[in-house]
Amino acid sequence: MKRQSLFLLCAGIGAGAVTLALSRRQPAPPANRIPARRDLSNTPQHSSGTVRAARRLNRAAGLLATSVLADSGVEHYRGSFKNRAMFTPLIVSGATLAISAHGTADMRPAAHRVRDVTYALAAVTGLVGTGFHFYNVGRKLGGFSWQNLFYGAPLGAPMAILLSGLIGFSSERLRESQPDEQQGPEIFDLPAGRMLAAVISVGLLGTTAEAALLHFRGAYHNPAMYLPVTLPPIGALLMAQVCVGTRTRHVAARNWMWLLVAMGFAGSGFHAYGISRNMGGFANWSQNILAGPPLPAPPSFSGLALAGLACIDLVREHPDA
Amino acid sequence: MRDPTRHKPADRYPGYDVLSKRNGPSWNDKTRRVVDQRLSIDDEPRFFAADEFALVQAVAALIAPQPAHRPMIPVAGLVDAKLHRGESDGFRAPNMPRERDAWTRGLAAIEAEARRAHGRGFCELTKSEQIDLLEKMQNGELHDAAWGEMPPQAFWKHRLSHDIVMAYYAHPTAWSEIGWGGPASPRGYVRLDFNDRDSWEAAEAGSSDGDNVRRINRGIR
Amino acid sequence: MAFDDPLDRPRAAGGRAPDVFRRGGWVPMREYRDSEPVDFVIVGTGAGAGTLACRLAEQGFSVVALDAGAYFRPLEDFASDESEQTKLYWTDDRIVDGDNPLQMGSNNSGKAVGGSTVHFAMVSLRFRPEWFKSRTLLGYGADWPIDWREMWHYYAEVEDALKISGPVTYPWGTKRPRYPYRAHPLNAAARVLAKGCEAMGISWTETPLATLSAPRGLAHPCVYRGFCVTGCSTNAKQSVLVTWLPRALASGAEVRDLAMVGRIDTGSDGLATGVHYHRAGQWRFQRARNVVVAGYAIETPRLLLNSANDQFPDGIANSSGLVGKNLMVQSNQAVWGTMEDEVRSYKGPPSLAITEHWNYDDDKDFFGGYAYMSQGPLPQLWANTQLGAHGLWGEQLMTAMKDYNHVAGLKIVGETMPQERNCVTLADEVDQYGLRIPRITFSLCDNDKKLIDHSLSFMGQALSAAGARNIWAQEDDTCHLNGTARMGDDPRRSVVDADCRSWDIPNLWICDGSVFPTVGGVNPSLTIQAIACRTADRIHQMARRGELERLPAARPRRVLTPSA
Incomplete structure (x- = not known):
């Protein structure tokens, strides 16, 4: 059957991508646990700041994963799980959430193999899901008509799990990098903070595009619906500045990220209000949780903004990062 | 060309009872009140005379025949109740009497036609004789003076068959039979595409998964 | 507390009217005495009347609108039940004859505050621009005395007032502004139409509908419950009841429910003086400086004819002899078939997808055009269709009904030609008020039949191409009522002018589907409301210039002073 072969294909791509991601780690022996412990004793000052940033990135990735878990759960239930592949984002984001919690609690300056694999898997799931x-x-x-963009599978949604994976994966790279006086922490030989800033900037823009599409579907009937399509792009600009700028203190960016964190959570509040305005309100939850504005979607902005804050700290502590 | 319904079982929505949703979010107070009232109607005449009522029951059994394995829909009672309330469609041909008069005259004419053709009342005829008489009415081949100005075809089309079929499909048992979702407010529907069933809609039996379908349908609230 | 039955006694009284957005709720309502001449007394509260009442009240005129129907609160009064909801239909006695006697009642006639819009299918389409000059440009019917560009302006106003949900871009005709709300998701029945169109190589789109795809104030968005034509219990449907009338009340208009108007009086000067109406068991007389008749294409001519007096023995506003003439319905034929897939067309508004291809393509062997839409009949309506149009009864009917969830259908809204022989006259029998009942005579002409044949043949191919089997045609249905008091440029050949003002009685206005000179191939409600908005603006302009009898120029803006 077409569906099953597609599923196998996706699984194959996923497995391949994970292998690829892991194989890239092979030339980096310091990533193994024992040398990492050694690093901890050798460079405690740098590492503690880096680990703190890494843990905050774990937390951000976890929040994004939570949003994806709930959102894909609701949306794929609405889609009656017609294709078994529709369980994938639930399993993957659930796992990502769990390992992010683990990472948030983990003070060690070393990457964790299970976390690494899971984050990579999350990123791949995002890519494959987008393809799907x-x-x-x-x-x-009607193809890519407004009707299908509005009511078909949301094109941008799987990107959230991709971002969660990327941020988490970066967090692991951050833990295992060995910053010294000359050079800040690195991810794939790029300055970690700046690279993350770029990822977050692009992520904010993508998430904005998703909100813009769905709020256009809602005809921007409430002026508050303009917030998630105006505030995040400014945040994206500020993060771009973090990425390429020379200053180390990014007060505006930091404040703006906090604003976006708040906006994300407030968004869920607005969406709850939206559900209450549907016929029958929450008493008619079996319909309105599915039909109303998605409760779990807005906190993806919060997750990205939290990652942004971690990233800004990283850049402050390691101007070269 | 393949007939899409050729392989369907007779009981298409096994275990489905639209009334199982009565206390759920698909029904509002007004709907409960209205349907409760309808369900309280039994096969007892208030408008028709007893012999007229028996005739309506006999005709209803031909126009909307019911399976024996479930409680009967009191079609004649529902028709009677509507006439008792004095409801009207709001239009009629110039030679058609108003609803109540049309029914009274039409039933008398059917009885007269039966006696004229067979020497027995309609209820005493064999099923094929009854059907034959209804078909003649449909085709305008009846001419007894009892019809008066009212054309037999018009009585068949606008009163007899129309009122009986409308009464039958006003009943929840008929709704369950055809797998309709039934009353829907405040809760409506979410899944609208082909083969997209909300969990509160009847599942349709295919050729083999009858038990599973029955289990799903019994769980609907 | 005993259940408050809106059919039993008037609700809009004592300085308050029902709040349609709250169970058991009330809003303040200004009231006028019968003896106090109001600026406008309006007969009806439907698409024409309710819209006009709102716009006139907002301009500061004193307005009383009378409706024979009940004042419902949809949230608490509407059941999800076809039989119960027949309370929304005009089921008073009417005689139908002609070669193709019309089905009235549930088919096309509303009796409720809000008129037929309380049970309409919400399809909100603009006329094709050329139709306003169909005689000149297309060679049939009669020209409208209104320019399409002006109508385009008013269409936009109504679309915004009703927050029409429609496609982002409309595939046919002159550019139109974006619909205020986005289109609804398509149901499977609509996808059948789309498949058929794609196979036949013609365009299709989501139907512009007067039902919310997002919240609006206290009105809930559509929950796709599918009971649209039996009354919307969520207020998603943007009927006159929940749009224009709340605005009208807030601006000081009075609405009187369960008030049947039986007669318009004229004075010795030939001007209208007010209306006799029956309410709460007695006949009353409301004095007015202007009378607006907006009872739709049967009750409007009936009232004008029933108002005949010594001065106007053939009925008032009838010097042209055209009151009641040129009744136009729209052909409403369908093809039905069975799909292998489950369709469950009862979900969602019945007509979510449409093609207007044959309204805009002139390569046809007949005049006029048609749109066709997807369908979603509820069980009683569907059983009645299988019985009446397909001729099934007995075991055949029972078996066919079991395919209910697999049925898909395509149905036209087709233009019929204006013919003087199609008319509303008075029968000798009287109704419960002692008023002579209408006799409605209708016959299709050859052009109408050609249009129907074309549509059935085309839709049959489209439905087959979409994968349906056991396809059959429903050949005898009609919908909508228009054209029994047509507007025009010539007093000898029309009843009202472009401003819906009677040529004979300058303080008498007719503002509903009756004024249509031609009917087009789209549902008329949006056009009726657009004309009402235009009429309101014209009245405003004329009043300011002192061109209206009995209305002093430049009236001050009135402030709402509710008496409750």
Whole structure:
């Protein structure tokens, strides 16, 4: 059957990508646990700051994963789990959430193999999921029409688990990097803070695009619906500045990230209000949780903004990072 | 060309009872009140005379035949109740009497036609004789003076068959039979696409998964 | 507390009217004495009347609108039940004849505050611009005395007032502004239409509908419960009841429910003086400086004819002899078939997808055009269709009904030609008020039949291409009522002018579907409301210039002073 072969294909891509991600780690022996402990004793000052940033990134990745877990749970239930692949984001984001919690609690300056694999898997799931959603919309009658963009599989949604994976994966790279006086922490030989800033900036823009599409579907009937399409792009600009700028103190960016954290959580409040305005309100939850504005979606902004804050700290502590 | 319904079992929605949703979010107070009232109607005449009522029951059994394995829908009682309330469609041909008069005259004419053709009342005829008489009415082949100005076809089309079928499909048992979702407010539907069933809608039996379908349908609230 | 039955006694009284957005709620309502001449007394509260009442009240005129129907609060009064909701239909006695006698009642006639819009299918389409000059440009029917560009302006106003949900871009005709709300998701029935259109190589789109795809104030968005044509219990449907009338009340208009108008009086000067109406068991007379008749294309001519007096023996506003003439319905034929897939067309508004291809393509062997839409009949309506149109009864009917969840259908809204022989006259029988009942005569002409044949043949191919089997045609249905008091440029050949003002009685206005010179191939409600908005603006302009009898120029803006 077409569906099953597609599922196998995706699984294959996923497995391949994970292998690829892991194989890239092979030339980096310091990532192993024992040398890492040694690093901890050798460079305690740098590492503690880096580990703190890494843990905050774990936390951000966890929040994003939570959002994905709940959102894909609701949306795929609405889709009656017609394709077994629709369980994938639930399993992966659940696992990502768990290992992010683990990472948030983990003070050690070393990458963790299970976390690494899971984050990589999350990122790959995001990519494959995006492919899936594009395929699904494209094959519907009318193709990429407004109708299908509004009501078909949301094209941008799987990107949230990709971002969670990327941020988490970066966090692991951060833990295992060995910053010294000349050079800040690095991810794939790039300055960690700046690279993350770029990821977050792009992530904010992508998430904005998703909100813009769905709020357009809602005809921006409430002026508050303009907030998630105006505030995050400014945040994206500020993070871009963090990425390429020369200053180390990013007061505006920091404040703006806090604003976006608040906006994300407030968004869920607004969405709850939206659900209450549907016929029957929460008493009619079996319909309205599915039909109303998605409760778990807005905190993805908060997750990204938390990652942004970690990233800004990193840049402050390691101007070269 | 393949007939899409060729392989469907007779009981298409086994175990489904639209009334199981009565206390759930799909029904509001007003709907409960209205349907409760309808369900309280039994096969006892208030408008028709007893012999008229028996005739309506006999005709209803032909126009909307019911399976024996479930409680009967009191079709004649529902028709009677509507006439008792004096409800009208709001239009009629110039030679058609108003609803109540049309029914009274039409039933008398059917009885007269039966006696004229067979020497027995309609209820005493065999099923094929009864059907034959109804078909003649449909085709305008009846001419007894009892019809008066009212054309037999018009009585068949606008009163007899129409009122009986409308009464039958006003009943929740008929709704369950065809797998309709039934009353839906405040809760409506979420899944709208092909083969997209909300968990509070009837599952349709295929050729083999009858037990599973029955289990799903019994769980609907 | 005993259940408050809106059909039993008037609700809009004592300085308050029902709040349609709250169970058991009330809003303040200004009231006028019968003896106090109001600026406008309006007969009806539907698409024409309710819209006009709102716009006139907002301009500061004193307005009383009378409706024979009940004042419902949809949230608490509407059951999810076809039989119960027949209370929304005009089921008073009417005689139908002609070659193709019309089905009235549930099919096309509303009796409720809010008029037929309380049970309409919410399809909100604009006329094709050329139709306003169909005689000149397309060679049939009669020209409208209104320019389409002006109508485009008013269409936009109504679309915004009703927050029409429609496609982002409309595939046919002149550019139109974006619909205020986005289109609804398509149900499977709509996807069948889309599949058919794609296979036939013609365009289709989501139907612009007067039902909310997002919240609006206290009105809930659509929950896709599918009971639209039996009354919307969520207020998602943007009927006159929940849009124009709340605005009208807030601006000082009075609405009187369960008030049947039986007669318009005229004075020795030939001007209208007010209306006799029956309410709460007695006949009353409301004095007015202007009378607006907006009872839709049957009750409007009936009232004008029933108001005949010594001065106007053939009925008032009838010097042209055209009151009641040129009744136009729309053909409403369908093709039905069975799909292998489950369709469950009862979910969602019945007509979520549409093609107007044959309204805009002139390569046809007949005049006029048609749109066709997807369908979602509820069980009683569907059983009645299988019985009446398909001729099934007995075991055949029972078996066919079991395929209910697999049925898909395509149904036209087709233009019929204006013919003087299609008319509303008075029968000798009287109704419960002692008023002569209408006799409605209708016959299709050859052009109408050609249009129907074309549509059935085309839709049959489309439905087959979409994968349906056991396809059959429903050949005898109609919908909508228009054209029994047509507007025009010539007093000898029309009843009212472009401003909906009677040529004969300058303080008498007709503002509903009756004024349509032609009916087009789209549902009329949006056009009726657009005309009402235009009429309100024209009245405003004329009043300011002192061109209206009995209305002093430049009236001050009135302030709402509720008496409750």
